[in-house]
Amino acid sequence: MAGRLGALKAHYPIVIIGGGINGCGLFRDLSAQGVDCLLVDKGDFCSGASAAPSRLIHGGIKYLETGEVRLVRQSAMERNLLLKNAPHYVKPLETVLPVRSWFGGIVPSVKRFFGLKAKLNDRGAVITEIGLLLYDLFGRHFRTMPNHRMRLKRAIRVAMPELTKDIVAAGIYYEGRITHAERLGLELLIDGMGDSPQAVALNHVAASGDGRGGVVLADALTGERATVTADVVVNAGGAWIDAVNRALGIETRHMGGNKGSHLIVRNERLHRALSGRMVYFGTADGRVNLLYPFMGNVLIGSTDIPVDDPDSSVCDAEERRYLSSVTRAVFPNIEIRPEEIIMAYCGVRPLPRSEGLDPGAVSRDHTIVRDVMPDGRTPLISLIGGKWTTYRGFSEEAADLVLGLLGRRRRASTREMPIGGGRDYPGDADAARGFVDALSQSTRSREAAADLLRRYGTRARLVAEAVGANGDRPLRSLPAYGRVELAWICRNECVGRLTDLLFRRTDIALSGRLSVAVITEAAEIAAEILGWDVTRQQYEIDATLQTCHARSMSTV
Numbered sequence: 001m002a003g004r005l006g007a008l009k010a011h012y013p014i015v016i017i018g019g020g021i022n023g024c025g026l027f028r029d030l031s032a033q034g035v036d037c038l039l040v041d042k043g044d045f046c047s048g049a050s051a052a053p054s055r056l057i058h059g060g061i062k063y064l065e066t067g068e069v070r071l072v073r074q075s076a077m078e079r080n081l082l083l084k085n086a087p088h089y090v091k092p093l094e095t096v097l098p099v100r101s102w103f104g105g106i107v108p109s110v111k112r113f114f115g116l117k118a119k120l121n122d123r124g125a126v127i128t129e130i131g132l133l134l135y136d137l138f139g140r141h142f143r144t145m146p147n148h149r150m151r152l153k154r155a156i157r158v159a160m161p162e163l164t165k166d167i168v169a170a171g172i173y174y175e176g177r178i179t180h181a182e183r184l185g186l187e188l189l190i191d192g193m194g195d196s197p198q199a200v201a202l203n204h205v206a207a208s209g210d211g212r213g214g215v216v217l218a219d220a221l222t223g224e225r226a227t228v229t230a231d232v233v234v235n236a237g238g239a240w241i242d243a244v245n246r247a248l249g250i251e252t253r254h255m256g257g258n259k260g261s262h263l264i265v266r267n268e269r270l271h272r273a274l275s276g277r278m279v280y281f282g283t284a285d286g287r288v289n290l291l292y293p294f295m296g297n298v299l300i301g302s303t304d305i306p307v308d309d310p311d312s313s314v315c316d317a318e319e320r321r322y323l324s325s326v327t328r329a330v331f332p333n334i335e336i337r338p339e340e341i342i343m344a345y346c347g348v349r350p351l352p353r354s355e356g357l358d359p360g361a362v363s364r365d366h367t368i369v370r371d372v373m374p375d376g377r378t379p380l381i382s383l384i385g386g387k388w389t390t391y392r393g394f395s396e397e398a399a400d401l402v403l404g405l406l407g408r409r410r411r412a413s414t415r416e417m418p419i420g421g422g423r424d425y426p427g428d429a430d431a432a433r434g435f436v437d438a439l440s441q442s443t444r445s446r447e448a449a450a451d452l453l454r455r456y457g458t459r460a461r462l463v464a465e466a467v468g469a470n471g472d473r474p475l476r477s478l479p480a481y482g483r484v485e486l487a488w489i490c491r492n493e494c495v496g497r498l499t500d501l502l503f504r505r506t507d508i509a510l511s512g513r514l515s516v517a518v519i520t521e522a523a524e525i526a527a528e529i530l531g532w533d534v535t536r537q538q539y540e541i542d543a544t545l546q547t548c549h550a551r552s553m554s555t556v
Contacts (some may be wrong), residue, residue, distance in 0.1 A: 005226040015230040020050040023236030025395030031192030046185035052347025077137035088457025097171040142456035162273035187420025209249035213375025239310035239348035249374040256353035261315035261346035262301035290480035295511040310348035342512035421457020455466030477517035490529040498540035
Protein backbone atom coordinates (compact mmCIF):
# COMPACT_ATOMS: atom_id res chain seq x y z
CA MET A 1 0.00 0.00 0.00
CA ALA A 2 2.95 2.37 0.51
CA GLY A 3 3.31 5.14 -2.04
CA ARG A 4 -0.29 5.43 -3.22
CA LEU A 5 -0.32 9.22 -3.00
CA GLY A 6 3.20 9.53 -4.37
CA ALA A 7 1.98 8.16 -7.68
CA LEU A 8 -0.66 10.88 -8.13
CA LYS A 9 -0.43 13.80 -10.51
CA ALA A 10 -0.26 17.30 -9.05
CA HIS A 11 -3.39 18.42 -10.92
CA TYR A 12 -6.57 16.70 -12.08
CA PRO A 13 -9.42 18.14 -14.11
CA ILE A 14 -11.84 16.69 -11.52
CA VAL A 15 -11.41 15.68 -7.90
CA ILE A 16 -14.41 13.77 -6.51
CA ILE A 17 -14.66 13.51 -2.73
CA GLY A 18 -16.85 10.58 -1.69
CA GLY A 19 -16.98 7.04 -3.00
CA GLY A 20 -20.65 6.26 -2.44
CA ILE A 21 -22.82 5.36 -5.39
CA ASN A 22 -23.15 8.96 -6.60
CA GLY A 23 -19.39 9.44 -6.59
CA CYS A 24 -18.79 6.05 -8.23
CA GLY A 25 -21.37 6.77 -10.92
CA LEU A 26 -19.91 10.19 -11.72
CA PHE A 27 -16.37 8.76 -11.81
CA ARG A 28 -17.43 6.10 -14.30
CA ASP A 29 -19.34 8.57 -16.50
CA LEU A 30 -16.53 11.14 -16.67
CA SER A 31 -13.90 8.47 -17.22
CA ALA A 32 -15.93 7.19 -20.18
CA GLN A 33 -15.58 10.69 -21.64
CA GLY A 34 -11.78 10.44 -21.34
CA VAL A 35 -11.57 12.77 -18.31
CA ASP A 36 -8.81 12.01 -15.82
CA CYS A 37 -10.61 11.94 -12.46
CA LEU A 38 -9.32 11.48 -8.95
CA LEU A 39 -11.83 10.03 -6.48
CA VAL A 40 -11.08 9.66 -2.78
CA ASP A 41 -13.12 8.37 0.14
CA LYS A 42 -12.21 8.60 3.83
CA GLY A 43 -13.50 5.03 4.31
CA ASP A 44 -14.06 2.23 1.85
CA PHE A 45 -16.02 2.60 -1.37
CA CYS A 46 -19.78 2.25 -0.79
CA SER A 47 -19.34 1.81 2.95
CA GLY A 48 -21.72 4.53 4.15
CA ALA A 49 -25.37 4.92 3.17
CA SER A 50 -24.61 3.13 -0.11
CA ALA A 51 -23.99 -0.04 1.92
CA ALA A 52 -27.17 0.37 3.97
CA PRO A 53 -30.13 0.59 1.59
CA SER A 54 -33.19 -1.63 1.24
CA ARG A 55 -31.20 -3.17 -1.62
CA LEU A 56 -34.00 -2.52 -4.06
CA ILE A 57 -33.73 -1.15 -7.56
CA HIS A 58 -37.22 0.23 -7.80
CA GLY A 59 -39.38 2.83 -9.44
CA GLY A 60 -40.64 4.09 -6.10
CA ILE A 61 -44.38 3.59 -6.37
CA LYS A 62 -44.86 5.36 -3.04
CA TYR A 63 -43.55 8.60 -4.59
CA LEU A 64 -46.71 8.76 -6.70
CA GLU A 65 -48.55 9.55 -3.48
CA THR A 66 -46.56 12.77 -3.09
CA GLY A 67 -46.86 13.78 -6.73
CA GLU A 68 -43.19 13.17 -7.58
CA VAL A 69 -44.07 11.98 -11.07
CA ARG A 70 -40.73 12.93 -12.61
CA LEU A 71 -38.86 10.91 -10.00
CA VAL A 72 -41.07 7.85 -10.53
CA ARG A 73 -40.69 8.08 -14.30
CA GLN A 74 -36.91 8.36 -14.07
CA SER A 75 -36.68 5.64 -11.41
CA ALA A 76 -38.72 3.17 -13.46
CA MET A 77 -36.57 3.74 -16.54
CA GLU A 78 -33.30 3.49 -14.59
CA ARG A 79 -34.53 0.29 -12.92
CA ASN A 80 -35.08 -1.24 -16.34
CA LEU A 81 -31.65 -0.08 -17.54
CA LEU A 82 -29.91 -1.61 -14.52
CA LEU A 83 -31.65 -4.93 -15.09
CA LYS A 84 -30.01 -4.89 -18.54
CA ASN A 85 -26.64 -3.36 -17.70
CA ALA A 86 -25.94 -5.20 -14.44
CA PRO A 87 -27.82 -8.52 -14.75
CA HIS A 88 -25.26 -10.26 -12.54
CA TYR A 89 -26.37 -8.24 -9.49
CA VAL A 90 -29.75 -6.72 -10.38
CA LYS A 91 -32.58 -9.26 -10.60
CA PRO A 92 -36.39 -9.07 -10.98
CA LEU A 93 -38.36 -9.36 -7.75
CA GLU A 94 -42.04 -10.24 -7.76
CA THR A 95 -43.76 -7.93 -5.30
CA VAL A 96 -47.04 -8.30 -3.43
CA LEU A 97 -48.88 -5.18 -2.30
CA PRO A 98 -51.69 -6.35 0.06
CA VAL A 99 -54.79 -4.16 0.40
CA ARG A 100 -57.36 -4.25 3.19
CA SER A 101 -60.26 -2.34 1.66
CA TRP A 102 -61.75 -1.49 -1.71
CA PHE A 103 -62.04 2.29 -1.47
CA GLY A 104 -59.74 3.30 1.40
CA GLY A 105 -57.19 6.07 0.96
CA ILE A 106 -58.71 7.82 -2.06
CA VAL A 107 -59.20 11.23 -0.43
CA PRO A 108 -55.84 11.38 1.42
CA SER A 109 -54.05 10.07 -1.70
CA VAL A 110 -55.48 12.91 -3.78
CA LYS A 111 -54.49 15.44 -1.12
CA ARG A 112 -50.92 14.11 -0.87
CA PHE A 113 -50.56 14.03 -4.66
CA PHE A 114 -51.25 17.77 -4.75
CA GLY A 115 -48.87 18.51 -1.87
CA LEU A 116 -51.43 18.79 0.92
CA LYS A 117 -50.90 17.17 4.32
CA ALA A 118 -52.82 13.95 4.90
CA LYS A 119 -52.10 10.76 6.81
CA LEU A 120 -52.41 7.67 4.64
CA ASN A 121 -52.72 4.42 6.56
CA ASP A 122 -55.12 2.56 4.25
CA ARG A 123 -54.30 2.09 0.59
CA GLY A 124 -57.42 0.44 -0.87
CA ALA A 125 -57.78 -1.66 -4.00
CA VAL A 126 -59.03 1.19 -6.18
CA ILE A 127 -56.18 3.58 -5.37
CA THR A 128 -53.69 0.69 -5.60
CA GLU A 129 -54.94 -0.26 -9.08
CA ILE A 130 -54.67 3.34 -10.27
CA GLY A 131 -51.16 3.61 -8.88
CA LEU A 132 -50.01 0.38 -10.49
CA LEU A 133 -51.49 1.39 -13.85
CA LEU A 134 -49.48 4.62 -13.71
CA TYR A 135 -46.44 2.64 -12.59
CA ASP A 136 -46.69 0.37 -15.64
CA LEU A 137 -47.02 3.44 -17.86
CA PHE A 138 -43.93 5.11 -16.44
CA GLY A 139 -41.94 1.87 -16.72
CA ARG A 140 -42.68 1.30 -20.40
CA HIS A 141 -39.23 2.49 -21.57
CA PHE A 142 -36.70 -0.34 -21.85
CA ARG A 143 -39.27 -2.63 -20.25
CA THR A 144 -37.83 -5.87 -18.90
CA MET A 145 -40.64 -7.18 -16.66
CA PRO A 146 -44.38 -7.93 -16.94
CA ASN A 147 -47.14 -5.44 -16.20
CA HIS A 148 -48.97 -5.64 -12.88
CA ARG A 149 -52.04 -7.72 -12.10
CA MET A 150 -54.58 -7.64 -9.28
CA ARG A 151 -55.52 -10.80 -7.39
CA LEU A 152 -58.44 -11.31 -5.05
CA LYS A 153 -58.01 -12.56 -1.50
CA ARG A 154 -58.63 -16.23 -2.25
CA ALA A 155 -56.07 -16.41 -5.06
CA ILE A 156 -53.30 -14.64 -3.16
CA ARG A 157 -53.85 -16.74 -0.03
CA VAL A 158 -53.49 -19.91 -2.09
CA ALA A 159 -50.09 -18.64 -3.20
CA MET A 160 -49.16 -17.29 0.27
CA PRO A 161 -51.26 -19.09 2.91
CA GLU A 162 -49.57 -17.40 5.89
CA LEU A 163 -50.62 -13.94 4.68
CA THR A 164 -53.03 -12.09 6.97
CA LYS A 165 -56.71 -12.93 6.52
CA ASP A 166 -57.91 -9.33 6.67
CA ILE A 167 -56.89 -8.43 3.12
CA VAL A 168 -59.42 -8.16 0.31
CA ALA A 169 -56.97 -8.28 -2.60
CA ALA A 170 -53.35 -7.73 -3.57
CA GLY A 171 -51.50 -6.00 -6.37
CA ILE A 172 -48.77 -8.09 -7.98
CA TYR A 173 -46.01 -6.23 -9.79
CA TYR A 174 -42.24 -6.39 -10.30
CA GLU A 175 -39.32 -4.44 -8.90
CA GLY A 176 -35.61 -5.08 -8.99
CA ARG A 177 -33.36 -6.23 -6.17
CA ILE A 178 -29.62 -5.79 -6.00
CA THR A 179 -27.83 -8.80 -4.60
CA HIS A 180 -24.51 -7.10 -3.89
CA ALA A 181 -24.73 -3.31 -4.04
CA GLU A 182 -21.21 -2.72 -2.71
CA ARG A 183 -19.61 -4.73 -5.50
CA LEU A 184 -21.60 -2.90 -8.15
CA GLY A 185 -20.18 0.40 -6.89
CA LEU A 186 -16.66 -1.06 -6.95
CA GLU A 187 -17.11 -2.30 -10.51
CA LEU A 188 -18.12 1.19 -11.67
CA LEU A 189 -14.76 2.41 -10.38
CA ILE A 190 -12.85 -0.47 -11.96
CA ASP A 191 -14.60 0.20 -15.28
CA GLY A 192 -13.77 3.90 -14.99
CA MET A 193 -10.09 3.26 -14.41
CA GLY A 194 -10.14 0.98 -17.44
CA ASP A 195 -11.82 3.65 -19.58
CA SER A 196 -9.34 6.37 -18.59
CA PRO A 197 -5.92 4.99 -17.56
CA GLN A 198 -5.00 8.22 -15.74
CA ALA A 199 -8.15 8.09 -13.61
CA VAL A 200 -7.56 7.01 -10.02
CA ALA A 201 -9.90 5.92 -7.19
CA LEU A 202 -8.49 5.64 -3.67
CA ASN A 203 -10.24 4.45 -0.52
CA HIS A 204 -9.23 5.30 3.06
CA VAL A 205 -8.01 8.74 1.98
CA ALA A 206 -9.46 11.81 3.70
CA ALA A 207 -9.67 15.20 1.99
CA SER A 208 -9.40 18.73 3.38
CA GLY A 209 -8.57 22.17 2.05
CA ASP A 210 -5.27 24.03 2.09
CA GLY A 211 -6.99 27.44 2.20
CA ARG A 212 -5.85 28.29 -1.32
CA GLY A 213 -8.12 26.05 -3.38
CA GLY A 214 -5.98 22.93 -3.19
CA VAL A 215 -7.14 19.60 -1.77
CA VAL A 216 -4.98 18.03 0.92
CA LEU A 217 -5.09 14.22 0.95
CA ALA A 218 -4.26 12.07 3.98
CA ASP A 219 -3.87 8.31 3.50
CA ALA A 220 -5.08 6.45 6.60
CA LEU A 221 -3.34 3.25 5.45
CA THR A 222 0.16 4.59 4.80
CA GLY A 223 0.28 7.92 6.69
CA GLU A 224 1.17 9.76 3.49
CA ARG A 225 -0.01 13.28 2.74
CA ALA A 226 -0.19 15.10 -0.58
CA THR A 227 -1.85 18.16 -2.10
CA VAL A 228 -3.53 18.23 -5.50
CA THR A 229 -5.36 20.94 -7.42
CA ALA A 230 -8.37 20.60 -9.69
CA ASP A 231 -10.35 22.53 -12.27
CA VAL A 232 -13.54 21.38 -10.52
CA VAL A 233 -14.07 19.78 -7.09
CA VAL A 234 -17.13 17.58 -6.64
CA ASN A 235 -18.47 16.83 -3.16
CA ALA A 236 -20.22 13.45 -3.28
CA GLY A 237 -20.00 12.98 0.48
CA GLY A 238 -23.66 12.04 0.97
CA ALA A 239 -24.87 12.79 4.49
CA TRP A 240 -21.37 14.20 5.21
CA ILE A 241 -21.54 16.88 2.48
CA ASP A 242 -21.60 19.82 4.92
CA ALA A 243 -18.74 18.27 6.93
CA VAL A 244 -16.67 17.80 3.76
CA ASN A 245 -17.32 21.39 2.70
CA ARG A 246 -16.28 22.56 6.17
CA ALA A 247 -13.04 20.61 5.88
CA LEU A 248 -12.44 22.24 2.50
CA GLY A 249 -12.89 25.66 4.06
CA ILE A 250 -16.47 26.76 3.38
CA GLU A 251 -19.60 26.64 5.55
CA THR A 252 -22.79 25.21 4.07
CA ARG A 253 -26.13 23.93 5.40
CA HIS A 254 -27.27 21.76 2.52
CA MET A 255 -28.00 18.49 4.31
CA GLY A 256 -30.69 17.11 6.62
CA GLY A 257 -30.34 13.36 6.71
CA ASN A 258 -32.82 10.72 7.89
CA LYS A 259 -31.69 7.44 9.40
CA GLY A 260 -33.00 4.27 7.80
CA SER A 261 -32.46 0.96 9.62
CA HIS A 262 -32.92 -2.61 8.39
CA LEU A 263 -32.71 -6.12 9.79
CA ILE A 264 -31.53 -9.34 8.21
CA VAL A 265 -33.15 -12.25 10.02
CA ARG A 266 -32.85 -16.01 9.85
CA ASN A 267 -36.42 -17.25 10.22
CA GLU A 268 -37.16 -20.25 8.04
CA ARG A 269 -40.93 -20.00 8.44
CA LEU A 270 -40.97 -16.37 7.29
CA HIS A 271 -38.63 -17.22 4.42
CA ARG A 272 -40.96 -19.99 3.25
CA ALA A 273 -44.04 -17.78 3.67
CA LEU A 274 -42.62 -15.23 1.23
CA SER A 275 -42.22 -17.85 -1.53
CA GLY A 276 -39.51 -15.81 -3.20
CA ARG A 277 -41.57 -12.60 -3.23
CA MET A 278 -41.31 -9.21 -1.60
CA VAL A 279 -44.25 -7.97 0.46
CA TYR A 280 -44.51 -4.17 0.36
CA PHE A 281 -47.05 -3.01 2.91
CA GLY A 282 -48.44 -0.07 4.80
CA THR A 283 -48.97 -0.15 8.55
CA ALA A 284 -51.32 1.56 11.00
CA ASP A 285 -48.69 4.24 11.77
CA GLY A 286 -48.74 5.36 8.14
CA ARG A 287 -45.30 3.97 7.23
CA VAL A 288 -44.54 1.74 4.28
CA ASN A 289 -42.37 -1.29 5.05
CA LEU A 290 -40.99 -4.24 3.14
CA LEU A 291 -39.65 -7.74 3.58
CA TYR A 292 -38.18 -10.12 1.05
CA PRO A 293 -35.80 -13.10 0.76
CA PHE A 294 -32.14 -12.08 0.84
CA MET A 295 -29.21 -14.52 0.57
CA GLY A 296 -31.18 -17.31 2.21
CA ASN A 297 -32.48 -15.04 4.97
CA VAL A 298 -35.09 -12.25 5.09
CA LEU A 299 -34.43 -8.52 4.84
CA ILE A 300 -36.84 -6.22 6.72
CA GLY A 301 -37.02 -2.45 6.41
CA SER A 302 -37.15 0.30 7.23
CA THR A 303 -37.27 3.21 9.65
CA ASP A 304 -37.11 6.91 8.77
CA ILE A 305 -35.76 9.03 11.64
CA PRO A 306 -34.14 12.50 11.43
CA VAL A 307 -30.55 12.58 12.71
CA ASP A 308 -27.93 15.29 13.16
CA ASP A 309 -24.73 13.25 13.17
CA PRO A 310 -24.35 10.48 10.58
CA ASP A 311 -21.21 9.18 12.32
CA SER A 312 -23.11 8.27 15.51
CA SER A 313 -26.12 6.66 13.84
CA VAL A 314 -26.85 3.02 14.66
CA CYS A 315 -29.85 0.73 14.49
CA ASP A 316 -30.89 1.01 18.12
CA ALA A 317 -32.86 -1.41 20.29
CA GLU A 318 -36.17 0.38 19.72
CA GLU A 319 -35.76 0.14 15.95
CA ARG A 320 -34.88 -3.54 16.21
CA ARG A 321 -38.06 -4.13 18.22
CA TYR A 322 -40.15 -2.16 15.73
CA LEU A 323 -38.78 -3.97 12.67
CA SER A 324 -39.08 -7.35 14.36
CA SER A 325 -42.74 -6.78 15.16
CA VAL A 326 -43.92 -4.88 12.07
CA THR A 327 -44.01 -8.08 10.03
CA ARG A 328 -47.01 -9.16 12.14
CA ALA A 329 -49.07 -6.70 10.08
CA VAL A 330 -48.88 -9.12 7.13
CA PHE A 331 -47.82 -12.41 8.73
CA PRO A 332 -49.61 -12.27 12.11
CA ASN A 333 -48.69 -15.80 13.19
CA ILE A 334 -44.95 -15.57 12.57
CA GLU A 335 -42.78 -14.30 15.42
CA ILE A 336 -39.23 -13.01 14.97
CA ARG A 337 -37.14 -13.68 18.05
CA PRO A 338 -34.13 -11.50 19.00
CA GLU A 339 -31.69 -14.36 18.43
CA GLU A 340 -32.90 -14.67 14.81
CA ILE A 341 -31.50 -11.23 13.94
CA ILE A 342 -28.21 -11.93 12.19
CA MET A 343 -27.50 -8.32 11.26
CA ALA A 344 -28.96 -4.88 12.02
CA TYR A 345 -27.65 -2.01 9.95
CA CYS A 346 -28.49 1.60 9.27
CA GLY A 347 -27.51 4.36 6.91
CA VAL A 348 -28.26 8.07 6.75
CA ARG A 349 -30.09 9.05 3.60
CA PRO A 350 -28.39 12.12 2.03
CA LEU A 351 -31.54 14.23 1.93
CA PRO A 352 -31.74 18.00 1.48
CA ARG A 353 -32.36 20.12 4.56
CA SER A 354 -36.14 20.40 4.99
CA GLU A 355 -37.07 22.04 8.26
CA GLY A 356 -40.40 20.99 9.76
CA LEU A 357 -41.31 18.29 7.21
CA ASP A 358 -42.35 14.79 8.22
CA PRO A 359 -39.35 12.52 7.52
CA GLY A 360 -41.25 10.43 4.99
CA ALA A 361 -42.35 13.54 3.11
CA VAL A 362 -38.83 14.79 2.32
CA SER A 363 -38.18 14.36 -1.40
CA ARG A 364 -35.91 11.50 -2.50
CA ASP A 365 -35.12 13.39 -5.70
CA HIS A 366 -31.63 14.79 -6.32
CA THR A 367 -30.22 18.26 -6.75
CA ILE A 368 -26.86 19.81 -7.61
CA VAL A 369 -25.66 22.84 -5.63
CA ARG A 370 -22.81 25.07 -6.80
CA ASP A 371 -20.41 26.76 -4.38
CA VAL A 372 -16.81 27.87 -4.79
CA MET A 373 -13.56 26.83 -3.14
CA PRO A 374 -11.75 29.28 -0.80
CA ASP A 375 -9.59 30.53 -3.68
CA GLY A 376 -12.74 32.16 -5.10
CA ARG A 377 -12.19 30.54 -8.50
CA THR A 378 -12.48 26.75 -8.37
CA PRO A 379 -16.08 25.50 -8.66
CA LEU A 380 -17.25 23.26 -5.82
CA ILE A 381 -20.26 21.13 -6.74
CA SER A 382 -22.27 19.21 -4.13
CA LEU A 383 -24.39 16.21 -5.16
CA ILE A 384 -27.40 16.16 -2.84
CA GLY A 385 -29.97 13.39 -2.51
CA GLY A 386 -30.52 10.62 -4.99
CA LYS A 387 -30.79 6.88 -4.45
CA TRP A 388 -29.30 3.67 -5.79
CA THR A 389 -31.88 3.28 -8.53
CA THR A 390 -31.34 6.70 -10.09
CA TYR A 391 -27.59 7.04 -9.57
CA ARG A 392 -26.81 6.74 -13.32
CA GLY A 393 -29.22 9.50 -14.33
CA PHE A 394 -27.95 11.73 -11.51
CA SER A 395 -24.36 11.01 -12.54
CA GLU A 396 -25.19 11.88 -16.14
CA GLU A 397 -26.64 15.25 -15.09
CA ALA A 398 -23.61 16.02 -12.93
CA ALA A 399 -21.19 14.87 -15.64
CA ASP A 400 -22.84 17.12 -18.22
CA LEU A 401 -22.46 20.08 -15.85
CA VAL A 402 -18.79 19.25 -15.22
CA LEU A 403 -18.08 18.75 -18.92
CA GLY A 404 -19.58 22.18 -19.60
CA LEU A 405 -17.31 23.75 -16.97
CA LEU A 406 -14.31 22.04 -18.58
CA GLY A 407 -15.36 23.10 -22.07
CA ARG A 408 -15.56 19.47 -23.20
CA ARG A 409 -18.25 17.51 -25.00
CA ARG A 410 -19.82 14.19 -24.13
CA ARG A 411 -18.52 11.40 -26.34
CA ALA A 412 -20.26 8.36 -24.84
CA SER A 413 -23.59 7.63 -23.17
CA THR A 414 -23.77 5.36 -20.13
CA ARG A 415 -27.45 4.63 -20.75
CA GLU A 416 -26.84 1.17 -22.22
CA MET A 417 -23.24 0.67 -21.05
CA PRO A 418 -22.73 -2.69 -19.28
CA ILE A 419 -21.21 -2.63 -15.81
CA GLY A 420 -18.36 -4.90 -14.73
CA GLY A 421 -19.39 -8.52 -14.64
CA GLY A 422 -22.60 -7.67 -16.46
CA ARG A 423 -20.65 -7.33 -19.69
CA ASP A 424 -21.38 -10.31 -22.00
CA TYR A 425 -23.44 -11.88 -19.22
CA PRO A 426 -25.23 -15.08 -20.33
CA GLY A 427 -28.73 -14.13 -21.39
CA ASP A 428 -30.60 -17.35 -20.59
CA ALA A 429 -30.29 -20.64 -18.71
CA ASP A 430 -28.61 -22.45 -21.61
CA ALA A 431 -26.01 -19.73 -22.01
CA ALA A 432 -25.39 -19.74 -18.25
CA ARG A 433 -24.82 -23.51 -18.31
CA GLY A 434 -22.36 -23.07 -21.15
CA PHE A 435 -20.49 -20.37 -19.25
CA VAL A 436 -20.31 -22.52 -16.12
CA ASP A 437 -19.15 -25.53 -18.13
CA ALA A 438 -16.32 -23.51 -19.67
CA LEU A 439 -15.37 -21.99 -16.32
CA SER A 440 -15.32 -25.37 -14.61
CA GLN A 441 -12.34 -26.33 -16.76
CA SER A 442 -10.35 -24.00 -14.49
CA THR A 443 -12.19 -24.48 -11.20
CA ARG A 444 -12.43 -28.29 -11.64
CA SER A 445 -15.96 -28.09 -10.20
CA ARG A 446 -19.27 -27.01 -11.75
CA GLU A 447 -20.53 -26.01 -8.32
CA ALA A 448 -17.52 -23.74 -7.74
CA ALA A 449 -17.87 -22.28 -11.24
CA ALA A 450 -21.56 -21.53 -10.65
CA ASP A 451 -20.69 -19.80 -7.37
CA LEU A 452 -18.13 -17.61 -9.14
CA LEU A 453 -20.66 -16.62 -11.82
CA ARG A 454 -23.18 -15.71 -9.13
CA ARG A 455 -20.64 -13.68 -7.16
CA TYR A 456 -18.78 -11.87 -9.93
CA GLY A 457 -20.72 -12.19 -13.16
CA THR A 458 -18.40 -12.56 -16.14
CA ARG A 459 -15.51 -11.22 -14.04
CA ALA A 460 -15.55 -14.79 -12.70
CA ARG A 461 -13.17 -15.58 -15.55
CA LEU A 462 -10.47 -13.51 -13.84
CA VAL A 463 -10.89 -15.40 -10.57
CA ALA A 464 -10.89 -18.75 -12.40
CA GLU A 465 -7.64 -17.83 -14.15
CA ALA A 466 -6.08 -17.11 -10.76
CA VAL A 467 -7.31 -20.43 -9.42
CA GLY A 468 -5.68 -22.21 -12.36
CA ALA A 469 -5.48 -25.89 -13.14
CA ASN A 470 -4.71 -26.93 -9.58
CA GLY A 471 -8.03 -25.64 -8.27
CA ASP A 472 -8.67 -23.62 -5.15
CA ARG A 473 -8.27 -24.71 -1.55
CA PRO A 474 -11.46 -24.15 0.47
CA LEU A 475 -11.32 -22.15 3.67
CA ARG A 476 -11.28 -24.38 6.74
CA SER A 477 -13.88 -22.15 8.38
CA LEU A 478 -16.09 -21.58 5.30
CA PRO A 479 -15.64 -24.10 2.46
CA ALA A 480 -17.91 -22.09 0.13
CA TYR A 481 -14.98 -19.68 -0.36
CA GLY A 482 -11.45 -20.50 -1.46
CA ARG A 483 -8.10 -19.17 -0.32
CA VAL A 484 -6.98 -18.24 -3.84
CA GLU A 485 -10.29 -16.45 -4.41
CA LEU A 486 -9.86 -14.25 -1.33
CA ALA A 487 -6.20 -13.66 -2.16
CA TRP A 488 -7.19 -12.54 -5.68
CA ILE A 489 -9.71 -10.07 -4.23
CA CYS A 490 -7.10 -8.65 -1.85
CA ARG A 491 -4.61 -8.26 -4.69
CA ASN A 492 -6.94 -6.80 -7.34
CA GLU A 493 -9.93 -5.07 -5.71
CA CYS A 494 -8.63 -2.21 -3.56
CA VAL A 495 -8.82 -4.02 -0.21
CA GLY A 496 -7.29 -1.87 2.51
CA ARG A 497 -9.00 -3.21 5.61
CA LEU A 498 -10.28 -6.63 6.65
CA THR A 499 -13.81 -5.22 6.80
CA ASP A 500 -13.49 -4.24 3.13
CA LEU A 501 -12.98 -7.90 2.29
CA LEU A 502 -15.59 -9.46 4.57
CA PHE A 503 -18.39 -6.88 4.43
CA ARG A 504 -18.19 -5.47 0.89
CA ARG A 505 -16.00 -7.45 -1.53
CA THR A 506 -17.65 -10.72 -0.51
CA ASP A 507 -21.11 -11.65 0.77
CA ILE A 508 -19.73 -13.47 3.81
CA ALA A 509 -21.05 -10.96 6.35
CA LEU A 510 -24.20 -10.08 4.42
CA SER A 511 -25.28 -13.69 4.26
CA GLY A 512 -24.74 -14.23 7.99
CA ARG A 513 -21.76 -16.58 7.64
CA LEU A 514 -19.21 -14.51 9.55
CA SER A 515 -17.58 -16.17 12.57
CA VAL A 516 -14.44 -15.64 14.60
CA ALA A 517 -12.87 -18.53 12.72
CA VAL A 518 -13.70 -16.97 9.33
CA ILE A 519 -12.42 -13.57 10.46
CA THR A 520 -9.16 -15.09 11.68
CA GLU A 521 -8.55 -17.18 8.57
CA ALA A 522 -9.41 -14.31 6.21
CA ALA A 523 -7.05 -12.06 8.17
CA GLU A 524 -4.22 -14.54 7.61
CA ILE A 525 -4.80 -14.46 3.85
CA ALA A 526 -5.10 -10.66 3.72
CA ALA A 527 -1.96 -10.24 5.84
CA GLU A 528 0.06 -12.41 3.46
CA ILE A 529 -1.08 -10.52 0.35
CA LEU A 530 -1.10 -6.98 1.79
CA GLY A 531 2.04 -7.29 3.90
CA TRP A 532 0.50 -6.84 7.35
CA ASP A 533 2.64 -7.70 10.36
CA VAL A 534 1.26 -9.55 13.37
CA THR A 535 0.25 -6.35 15.14
CA ARG A 536 -1.65 -5.00 12.14
CA GLN A 537 -3.29 -8.37 11.57
CA GLN A 538 -4.64 -8.44 15.14
CA TYR A 539 -5.75 -4.81 14.83
CA GLU A 540 -7.83 -5.73 11.75
CA ILE A 541 -9.39 -8.71 13.54
CA ASP A 542 -10.34 -6.52 16.51
CA ALA A 543 -11.77 -3.80 14.25
CA THR A 544 -13.87 -6.38 12.40
CA LEU A 545 -15.25 -7.74 15.67
CA GLN A 546 -16.16 -4.17 16.70
CA THR A 547 -18.04 -3.73 13.42
CA CYS A 548 -19.90 -6.97 14.09
CA HIS A 549 -20.87 -5.71 17.54
CA ALA A 550 -22.11 -2.39 16.12
CA ARG A 551 -24.35 -4.32 13.75
CA SER A 552 -25.70 -6.71 16.40
CA MET A 553 -24.02 -9.66 14.69
CA SER A 554 -23.16 -12.89 16.44
CA THR A 555 -19.71 -14.25 15.55
CA VAL A 556 -19.85 -17.43 17.62
